Amino acid sequence: MKNFLRISAVCALALTLISCGGGGSKGTTTTTTPTPPPPNPLSVCLPATSSGTTCPTSQNVNIGGSQQFNATFNSAPATVTWSINGTAGGSAATGTITVTGLYTAPTPFPTPNTFTLTATLQSDTSKTANVTLNVVYPNNNAQLQTVPVQMGTTGGNVNDIVVTSTTKTCCSGTLGSLISRGGVTYILSNNHVLAKSDHGVAGDNISQPGMVDNNCNPGINTVAHLSEFAPLTPAVSGGPAPKNVDAAIAQIVGGTVDASGAILDLGAASGTSIAAAPPSNVGIVAPSLGLAVAKSGRSTSLTCGSIGAIGQTINVQYAASCGGPAAFTAQYANQIIISGATFSASGDSGSLIVDSSNARPVGLLYAGIPNSGGTVAHPIGDVIAAFPSAAGTPAIVGGADHAVSCKPTGTVSRPTLNGGPSSVSSFEMQRAEGIQQRNGAQLMQNPAVTRVEVGASADNPSEAALVLHLNGMPTQAIPATVEGMRTRIVLPAAVAQQARLAPADVQRALAVKGTHVDNLMSQPGIQGVGVTFSDDNPLEPAMLILTVIGEGHPPIPATIDGLRTKVVETEQIRAYNWGTEAVTAPAASCEKSSKTAAPKIKLRSRL
Numbered sequence: 001m002k003n004f005l006r007i008s009a010v011c012a013l014a015l016t017l018i019s020c021g022g023g024g025s026k027g028t029t030t031t032t033t034p035t036p037p038p039p040n041p042l043s044v045c046l047p048a049t050s051s052g053t054t055c056p057t058s059q060n061v062n063i064g065g066s067q068q069f070n071a072t073f074n075s076a077p078a079t080v081t082w083s084i085n086g087t088a089g090g091s092a093a094t095g096t097i098t099v100t101g102l103y104t105a106p107t108p109f110p111t112p113n114t115f116t117l118t119a120t121l122q123s124d125t126s127k128t129a130n131v132t133l134n135v136v137y138p139n140n141n142a143q144l145q146t147v148p149v150q151m152g153t154t155g156g157n158v159n160d161i162v163v164t165s166t167t168k169t170c171c172s173g174t175l176g177s178l179i180s181r182g183g184v185t186y187i188l189s190n191n192h193v194l195a196k197s198d199h200g201v202a203g204d205n206i207s208q209p210g211m212v213d214n215n216c217n218p219g220i221n222t223v224a225h226l227s228e229f230a231p232l233t234p235a236v237s238g239g240p241a242p243k244n245v246d247a248a249i250a251q252i253v254g255g256t257v258d259a260s261g262a263i264l265d266l267g268a269a270s271g272t273s274i275a276a277a278p279p280s281n282v283g284i285v286a287p288s289l290g291l292a293v294a295k296s297g298r299s300t301s302l303t304c305g306s307i308g309a310i311g312q313t314i315n316v317q318y319a320a321s322c323g324g325p326a327a328f329t330a331q332y333a334n335q336i337i338i339s340g341a342t343f344s345a346s347g348d349s350g351s352l353i354v355d356s357s358n359a360r361p362v363g364l365l366y367a368g369i370p371n372s373g374g375t376v377a378h379p380i381g382d383v384i385a386a387f388p389s390a391a392g393t394p395a396i397v398g399g400a401d402h403a404v405s406c407k408p409t410g411t412v413s414r415p416t417l418n419g420g421p422s423s424v425s426s427f428e429m430q431r432a433e434g435i436q437q438r439n440g441a442q443l444m445q446n447p448a449v450t451r452v453e454v455g456a457s458a459d460n461p462s463e464a465a466l467v468l469h470l471n472g473m474p475t476q477a478i479p480a481t482v483e484g485m486r487t488r489i490v491l492p493a494a495v496a497q498q499a500r501l502a503p504a505d506v507q508r509a510l511a512v513k514g515t516h517v518d519n520l521m522s523q524p525g526i527q528g529v530g531v532t533f534s535d536d537n538p539l540e541p542a543m544l545i546l547t548v549i550g551e552g553h554p555p556i557p558a559t560i561d562g563l564r565t566k567v568v569e570t571e572q573i574r575a576y577n578w579g580t581e582a583v584t585a586p587a588a589s590c591e592k593s594s595k596t597a598a599p600k601i602k603l604r605s606r607l
Helices: 380-385 428-443 503-521
Strands: 042-046 059-061 067-068 070-073 081-085 094-096 102-104 114-121 126-136 154-159 162-163 167-175 177-181 184-191 205-208 221-229 248-254 292-297 300-321 326-338 352-355 361-369 374-379 451-458 465-469 483-489 527-532 541-548 561-568 598-607
Touching: 042 059, 042 126, 059 451, 067 154, 070 094, 070 114, 070 221, 070 428, 070 598, 081 094, 114 326, 114 380, 154 184, 167 184, 184 205, 248 292, 292 361, 300 503, 374 380, 428 451, 465 598, 503 598
Parallel strands: 059 126, 167 598, 465 483, 541 561
Antiparallel strands: 042 070, 067 102, 081 114, 094 102, 114 126, 154 167, 154 205, 162 167, 177 184, 184 248, 205 221, 221 248, 292 300, 292 352, 300 326, 300 527, 326 374, 352 361, 361 374, 451 465, 527 541
């Protein structure tokens, strides 16, 4: 994920329960598509930038910070009255807003921290527009630190730059944590952050901040020198990475790094800031489905989430240079996927992932899955095992167990990565309606089933499903398919919150995945296979199959050996030099010589 400031986001994996049906005579229904409302002519927007005008539905503002808002009506400037949570001008508790739209967030951090900003058109008070305000702790991970620096911060190899006559393109990521071996302390991050995807040389300077946060100039603090890296390049492109990890270590320069191993924002939260704290050194935690985790990284600072898939086999593309085209693909086995699009972004590559209850190490972040909003990580045990030496086995530098606050923090240079809308063909819907008509009455015999309708599968949004609504936890098994069509279970919210996967079911799913992974990964258009929750039935696991947008692949059955399949279509997963290109520095800061025109700067984050 270094793509250094380029993080690949990974699949958002939602929980859904599958249940058993039963019941009396309740009839069947079919779904209808509601007509979307007309667009609101009144908008709340941010000041225009070189890239245009943005009119967000949600906006983060730092504690005590300010944000200007403008209102437009039919794309023209509008005179409005501003209110927050229904109070004109806001209040000390919610933050205040002036008549000209300048919002100032409260201090200290408020609870709750989310408010509704409303603009009401003065010439027609029936016209309103809303924006959700999220007050967050500031992101200090992407800034220059005073030595000794703490981990979870911007950094990278000072040679990770490509210079042409017109441009400078540089890459950086996150200096994740400290690791100790034989009495020597190293910074732990990704190979593609510290070692330029196998192109680094022992002794290369590692700087803080990373060059992307210093106008493509070497960081002000040289905090370490590259020592070792687990090679990435497989014997044959698409084959296994030699050590199954994208990781590197760099020996610290004495006095430049906080020797306690403290990571930014991993400690307790006060009214104005979140303290740095070392991870726990009590032991490491094996990844498991649903495990609550946290990380602190360059771009998204402190974020918390949960593990959505384990045992993932995945293909990841790498470039030979910052901003360059794909050079090779490496395959990794037994990987972790953290659910959700907000856990990480480009530039968070190299972050240490810990369990949020005790801050014990769980994984090393290195990639993400575009379009689906998830994060990919190596189990930390595999990372540690990649760096043995005569001096001994490495260990994460840390302290006692402690909880992570999981307070919301600001982000920088984070791309928006969302899954596409579901698209079920009319033929598929007609087939589903026929199956429903033939089987609906029998499914309704289950007492827990209140209705059966037709809709899209949550495990594969391109396929239709029979959607069974339940009134509680099922007592009879509902088949995963009916006449070859997926079934999808909808439980009451209170019941769904109690849904848990049985450990034996997870182990069975891993065994099925192990039987079929080689065959699936050899097929065109498939780039990952693992185990996750079923979104059609959260009481059951599913085999997660990642496919490549635009590439054909053989049909994926709804079940394999009785295990549901969950299909996520995404762009090709890349871990080097992809992500958001942004920020053009002043020309003077990029001059190569007095005779050369100032090149443009492209800052590329590694994720």
